[in-house]
Amino acid sequence: MSWVAAFTAGVIFSMGLVISGMTDPANIRGFLDILGNWRPHLALVMGAALAVTFPFFQWVLPRLKRPLAGGDFHLPLTKLIDKPLIIGALLFGAGWGLSGLCPGPAIAGIAYLEPKVLGFIVTMIIGFKVADFVRPVMGR
Amino acid sequence: MVQVSIIGGLLIGLASLLLMLSLGRIAGISGIAYRALFSMRSETWTLCFLLGLVAGPVMMLGFTAVQVPDFTLGWLETLLGGLLVGIGTRLGSGCTSGHGVCGIGRGSMRSVIATLVFMVTGMLTVGLIGVVS
Numbered sequence: 001m002s003w004v005a006a007f008t009a010g011v012i013f014s015m016g017l018v019i020s021g022m023t024d025p026a027n028i029r030g031f032l033d034i035l036g037n038w039r040p041h042l043a044l045v046m047g048a049a050l051a052v053t054f055p056f057f058q059w060v061l062p063r064l065k066r067p068l069a070g071g072d073f074h075l076p077l078t079k080l081i082d083k084p085l086i087i088g089a090l091l092f093g094a095g096w097g098l099s100g101l102c103p104g105p106a107i108a109g110i111a112y113l114e115p116k117v118l119g120f121i122v123t124m125i126i127g128f129k130v131a132d133f134v135r136p137v138m139g140r
Numbered sequence: 141m142v143q144v145s146i147i148g149g150l151l152i153g154l155a156s157l158l159l160m161l162s163l164g165r166i167a168g169i170s171g172i173a174y175r176a177l178f179s180m181r182s183e184t185w186t187l188c189f190l191l192g193l194v195a196g197p198v199m200m201l202g203f204t205a206v207q208v209p210d211f212t213l214g215w216l217e218t219l220l221g222g223l224l225v226g227i228g229t230r231l232g233s234g235c236t237s238g239h240g241v242c243g244i245g246r247g248s249m250r251s252v253i254a255t256l257v258f259m260v261t262g263m264l265t266v267g268l269i270g271v272v273s
Binding site: 001009013015017020032046047053074075091092095096103110111120129 | 141142144145147148151152154158160161162163164167169186188189190194195196197198200201209210213215218219221222224229230232233235239243244245248249253255260262
């Protein structure tokens with residue numbers, strides 16, 4: 001049951017990415033290009049997604065005891081606004097602007113068998129490991 | 141463009157709701173990808189989710205008029221971008237989905253700030269590329 005649910009969530013998620021145009025780097029570049037040829041409609045993607053997740057997390061989730069498949073709800077507990085959060089977001093934003101890709105659209109884009117997407121995923125995985133080495137010496 | 145953005149966004153929100161409701165997990169793609177690759181405990185659900193993430197577009201390419209986008213950006217931008225996205229999402233504990241869709245939905249101040257920072261940095265980066273090229 002939990003495997004089917006996870007697979008189904010992945011399918012619905014990536015269909016949303018494809019339908020909204022998030023898997024096309026040119027659209028992402030266009031959305032971020034506020035001083036040039038700005039294409040603001042991708043803001044509606046996050047807006048519409050939040051229109052679903054916000055009410056759910058605020059009003060439904062607190063009334064639930066357990067996930068349907070059992071186990072516990074796993075929610076991040078830390079509230080710290082620390083250096084890794086800010087520097088991480090800075091680096092991520094720069095990479096997102098450069099490539100027009102973020103992790104979801106890149107992994108969904110494996111379906112396109114486009115060499116650049118596969119290359120992006122390889123360097124992204126290297127980046128995960130680089131961060132694991134940098135993190136301990138970074139401090140708060 | 142407006143309709144497809146809203147429909148796509150609703151589906152992304154619905155998928156995030158489904159993953160939390162059924163498995164109690166945040167639909168943060170960078171975190172799920174990291175766990176699928178490097179987690180010590182085997183977490184089969186992460187692999188199932190990622191498999192679904194690839195299967196969605198495969199089905200759409202097979203059964204709908206959806207076409208493969210043109211990837212016109214250069215290799216250097218793509219590979220350097222991937223490296224920065226990998227380091228940044230791991231250090232910053234999330235990406236567009238984990239912070240932008242789930243975190244803000246939870247009312248997490250960390251996610252609100254992270255999302256603002258990566259949005260503005262992304263805009264500055266694209267602006268800078270426009271000036272240079």
